Amino acid sequence: GEDVEQSLFLSVREGDSSVINCTYTDSSSTYLYWYKQEPGAGLQLLTYIFSNMDMKQDQRLTVLLNKKDKHLSLRIADTQTGDSAIYFCAESRGGATNKLIFGTGTLLAVQP
Amino acid sequence: GAGVSQSPSNKVTEKGKDVELRCDPISGHTALYWYRQRLGQGLEFLIYFQGNSAPDKSGLPSDRFSAERTGESVSTLTIQRTQQEDSAVYLCASSSLSVGEQYFGPGTRLTVT
Numbered sequence: 335g336e337d338v339e340q341s342l343f344l345s346v347r348e349g350d351s352s353v354i355n356c357t358y359t360d361s362s363s364t365y366l367y368w369y370k371q372e373p374g375a376g377l378q379l380l381t382y383i384f385s386n387m388d389m390k391q392d393q394r395l396t397v398l399l400n401k402k403d404k405h406l407s408l409r410i411a412d413t414q415t416g417d418s419a420i421y422f423c424a425e426s427r428g429g430a431t432n433k434l435i436f437g438t439g440t441l442l443a444v445q446p
Numbered sequence: 447g448a449g450v451s452q453s454p455s456n457k458v459t460e461k462g463k464d465v466e467l468r469c470d471p472i473s474g475h476t477a478l479y480w481y482r483q484r485l486g487q488g489l490e491f492l493i494y495f496q497g498n499s500a501p502d503k504s505g506l507p508s509d510r511f512s513a514e515r516t517g518e519s520v521s522t523l524t525i526q527r528t529q530q531e532d533s534a535v536y537l538c539a540s541s542s543l544s545v546g547e548q549y550f551g552p553g554t555r556l557t558v559t
Contacts, residue, residue: 338488367547375549430502432541433479436481
């Protein structure tokens with residue numbers, strides 16, 4: 335099937351690290367993405383990783399990819415209240431369309 | 447530069463009416479996508495345009511849904527005879543094919559009463 339799965343909710347304290355997990359089904363995925371959606375706002379591309387990479391770091395964000403287990407994670411260091419949002423992972427299967435298959439989203443709540 | 451824009455931002459319509467949603471992609475982006483996001487769910491792919499190629503309509507849920515795009519400019523998504531299950535946020539994204547990243551507009555929230 336085309337399911338991309340995420341846990342629904344994560345609560346952390348300000349200053350702690352957050353780890354949001356995602357599992358996907360298609361081993362032919364070429365790119366994997368993390369998007370952030372704040373209330374009433376559109377999707378903001380945070381970062382992405384190519385499928386032949388294991389890790390990508392971008393400031394406070396670290397993406398880990400375990401291709402064997404089809405597992406993707408997003409680590410946010412020093413989480414701030416402004417990081418509170420819904421985080422979506424998405425896989426791209428390339429080809430002519432490059433359509434994205436999205437997970438259901440993880441709501442990250444950051445407690446002060 | 448300007449991002450992806452969509453209009454209207456909100457649309458309330460009666461069941462059975464037709465609606466038209468508009469998307470202005472980022473200038474120079476050749477690819478354009480429409481997605482639907484139902485309440486509390488992830489995004490569902492609807493349709494994809496790339497230049498003058500035939501669109502990929504594989505995600506359209508029924509023949510009441512159609513979309514057009516002229517060249518690499520504006521796209522319109524039309525829903526005929528709207529049903530309550532069509533209520534959702536409709537998101538448009540564009541990308542430069544050489545990069546692949548998709549940039550999303552703010553969406554149109556459609557409510558069918």
